[in-house]
Amino acid sequence: MRDIDVLLQEHRKFPPSDDFRSHAAITDRSLWDAASADYERYWAGEAARLEWMKPWTQVLDWKPPHAQWFTGGKLNAAANCVDRHVRPSTGSRRNKAAIIWEGEPGDRRTLTYWDLFIEVSKFANVLRQLGVKKGDRVAIYLPMVPEAAIAMLACARIGAIHSVVFGGFAPESLRDRINDAEAKVLITADGGYRRGGIVPLKRSADKALEECPSIEHVVVVRRRAGADGDEAFATMQDGRDHWWHRLMQRAPIACEPEPMDAEDVLYILYTSGTTGKPKGIVHTTGGYLTGCATTMRQVFDLREDDVFFCTADVGWVTGHSYVVYGPLANGATVLMYEGAPDWPEKDRMWDLCERHGATILYTAPTAIRAFMKWGSEWVTKHDLSSLRLLGSVGEPINPEAWIWYQQNVGGGRCPVVDTWWQTETGAIVISPVPGVTETKPGSATQPLPGYFPEILNNDGKPVPVGGGLLTLTKPWPSMLRTIWNDDPRYVETYFSKWTDRPDLYFAGDGARRDDEGYYWLLGRVDDVLNIAGHRIGTMEVESALVEHPSVAEAAVVGKTHDVKGQAITAFVTLREGKTGGHDLREELRDFVAQKIGAIARPDDVLFSADLPKTRSGKIMRRLLRDIAEGRALGDITTLADPNVVAQLKEQYEGSE
Numbered sequence: 170m171r172d173i174d175v176l177l178q179e180h181r182k183f184p185p186s187d188d189f190r191s192h193a194a195i196t197d198r199s200l201w202d203a204a205s206a207d208y209e210r211y212w213a214g215e216a217a218r219l220e221w222m223k224p225w226t227q228v229l230d231w232k233p234p235h236a237q238w239f240t241g242g243k244l245n246a247a248a249n250c251v252d253r254h255v256r257p258s259t260g261s262r263r264n265k266a267a268i269i270w271e272g273e274p275g276d277r278r279t280l281t282y283w284d285l286f287i288e289v290s291k292f293a294n295v296l297r298q299l300g301v302k303k304g305d306r307v308a309i310y311l312p313m314v315p316e317a318a319i320a321m322l323a324c325a326r327i328g329a330i331h332s333v334v335f336g337g338f339a340p341e342s343l344r345d346r347i348n349d350a351e352a353k354v355l356i357t358a359d360g361g362y363r364r365g366g367i368v369p370l371k372r373s374a375d376k377a378l379e380e381c382p383s384i385e386h387v388v389v390v391r392r393r394a395g396a397d398g399d400e401a402f403a404t405m406q407d408g409r410d411h412w413w414h415r416l417m418q419r420a421p422i423a424c425e426p427e428p429m430d431a432e433d434v435l436y437i438l439y440t441s442g443t444t445g446k447p448k449g450i451v452h453t454t455g456g457y458l459t460g461c462a463t464t465m466r467q468v469f470d471l472r473e474d475d476v477f478f479c480t481a482d483v484g485w486v487t488g489h490s491y492v493v494y495g496p497l498a499n500g501a502t503v504l505m506y507e508g509a510p511d512w513p514e515k516d517r518m519w520d521l522c523e524r525h526g527a528t529i530l531y532t533a534p535t536a537i538r539a540f541m542k543w544g545s546e547w548v549t550k551h552d553l554s555s556l557r558l559l560g561s562v563g564e565p566i567n568p569e570a571w572i573w574y575q576q577n578v579g580g581g582r583c584p585v586v587d588t589w590w591q592t593e594t595g596a597i598v599i600s601p602v603p604g605v606t607e608t609k610p611g612s613a614t615q616p617l618p619g620y621f622p623e624i625l626n627n628d629g630k631p632v633p634v635g636g637g638l639l640t641l642t643k644p645w646p647s648m649l650r651t652i653w654n655d656d657p658r659y660v661e662t663y664f665s666k667w668t669d670r671p672d673l674y675f676a677g678d679g680a681r682r683d684d685e686g687y688y689w690l691l692g693r694v695d696d697v698l699n700i701a702g703h704r705i706g707t708m709e710v711e712s713a714l715v716e717h718p719s720v721a722e723a724a725v726v727g728k729t730h731d732v733k734g735q736a737i738t739a740f741v742t743l744r745e746g747k748t749g750g751h752d753l754r755e756e757l758r759d760f761v762a763q764k765i766g767a768i769a770r771p772d773d774v775l776f777s778a779d780l781p782k783t784r785s786g787k788i789m790r791r792l793l794r795d796i797a798e799g800r801a802l803g804d805i806t807t808l809a810d811p812n813v814v815a816q817l818k819e820q821y822e823g824s825e
């Protein structure tokens with residue numbers, strides 16, 4: 170949890186400047202008033218901005234904890250993101266850039282809305298030819314290339330459910346996600362560029378596919394320029410594997426979008442929870458698109474000529490909602506970048522912003538802290554005057570980073586919007602609206618119209634001013650509908666915190682509300698870590714560690730890290746006859762990275778003869794966190810063997 174003392178001392182305030190306000194689309198609180206008076210009506214008004222093939226008959230059907238929005242309505246997400254922008258009419262966006270893409274080596278592509286229409290339609294036909302039908306699952310394991318967005322939209326066009334898996338995940342993580350969703354087709358690439366090297370996605374995919382019986386076809390995007398059939402990166406299996414560009418050569422263009430029920434599943438996105446098994450978060454079509462499109466307009470004060478640069482990977486929800494669905498549903502231009510922010514130099518982001526004239530930048534606190542560390546010279550050597558708005562997402566932003574961002578990147582001129590939301594919420598929930606909200610560095614400020622958070626204590630008593638657990642008290646259109654194949658887990662995880670109130674959504678975050686109703690997010694209160702804005706379950710890392718032949722038991726906690734927010738510290742007990750040391754420590758770190766992905770590699774591995782447990786045998790993570798942070802130890806009276814802690818602490822402090 171973040172340092173509440175620092176936040177309590179933060180009293181700076183930034184009202185919207187007259188200059189920003191004079192151009193902003195939203196400058197008063199009438200939307201909030203309307204939404205508070207009748208939130209169903211408010212959301213229906215927002216949904217009506219989408220293009221529906223058939224109107225809904227009911228706005229909300231809420232049988233806690235299950236919600237259905239816009240029931241009876243039919244629409245298609247791809248038609249909303251693409252087709253409606255290319256129809257001949259005055260003001261058509263057919264020649265407007267939809268995606269401006271830059272690869273890490275510097276190669277560039279711009280897809281107009283018309284280009285996107287053709288590509289999505291053709292690839293939708295490719296999928297159909299491969300036997301993909303409405304409701305089938307398609308796994309996507311790609312680098313940040315336009316084909317990722319094209320593949321997602323092509324799925325949406327024919328009613329297939331996409332499941333995007335972050336390209337940084339290891340083969341076993343990919344395998345588990347494919348198998349849980351029983352995907353029929355996998356879309357991957359021979360590789361993607363990262364820090365000048367190639368991430369060999371197809372090779373990882375092949376390893377995963379050794380144990381994925383549901384996969385019938387694999388489509389491979391050629392990213393290695395001119396390397397058709399480059400054996401080093403893609404061995405093509407006869408009958409199963411197909412090059413993307415070859416299939417596209419033969420694909421017809423005409424492809425009618427499938428009329429989808431508002432409540433038909435649009436996608437599954439896996440995210441970490443408190444068990445070793447990731448949860449397949451299920452989002453549906455009408456409500457999700459309404460949430461993305463609405464928040465995109467409100468939070469980013471979206472204008473027709475904006476160049477919106479969201480640095481998130483499509484493998485995470487931010488990439489789904491604010492690289493693909495939110496911007497494109499609004500006919501906006503997105504800037505998409507493939508590679509690392511420090512390649513070839515530490516000014517790549519600013520170089521991108523300058524050369525493409527980015528007007529809005531949406532990135533994560535961990536990136537901002539890295540930029541700070543690299544030094545403002547990298548920023549100030551570029552002309553960033555095109556920027557007019559800055560966003561932050563993924564983890565709490567410390568006031569120091571907020572101010573640095575505002576001053577150095579925004580030149581003191583751009584509002585900063587710190588946006589709180591989750592994979593589960595689908596879209597931004599708590600955030601400034603830049604023409605209205607007075608911001609406070611470190612606070613996500615207040616809920617957007619149509620969202621009703623509250624802070625409750627453990628017993629469900631409201632905390633109007635003070636700290637507690639964050640809940641959303643009313644359903645919202647883009648909320649998750651369930652966990653794929655595991656509705657009981659959905660009910661248990663999100664709607665069982667306060668047993669007498671099965672209608673309250675529990676976010677898993679701690680938060681404080683100040684006397685002006687501002688929310689200060691304090692971090693997760695469950696066994697979920699936020700490492701550089703990426704969500705990782707402690708249990709996932711522990712399960713990986715205990716698979717190593719030397720490991721008997723493992724406990725994983727987060728430790729404060731100045732750039733990543735949190736870093737992983739693993740406490741490990743070894744099997745009889747094994748001894749810990751530098752080599753085994755490195756081996757275990759690599760082992761976890763190979764099992765889950767590099768994002769889960771522990772920073773520290775600490776060997777211990779025993780782990781602190783309660784008398785009933787539960788590992789006391791709280792104590793381990795205290796040890797990892799070097800804090801004075803809290804209450805250890807319930808501990809089975811207090812000596813264990815003393816030994817651990819001694820050893821840990823000695824190791825630093």
Ligand code: WT7
Nearest residue numbers: 562563564565587588589590591592690693704
């Ligand atoms: C968790 C959700 C939302 C897209 C990226 C992460 C933390 C997210 C903020 C913020 C403080 C934040 C929360 C949340 N979080 N945004 N602005 N301030 N904390 O999505 O992987 O589903 O993680 O990220 O702890 O629960 P996610």
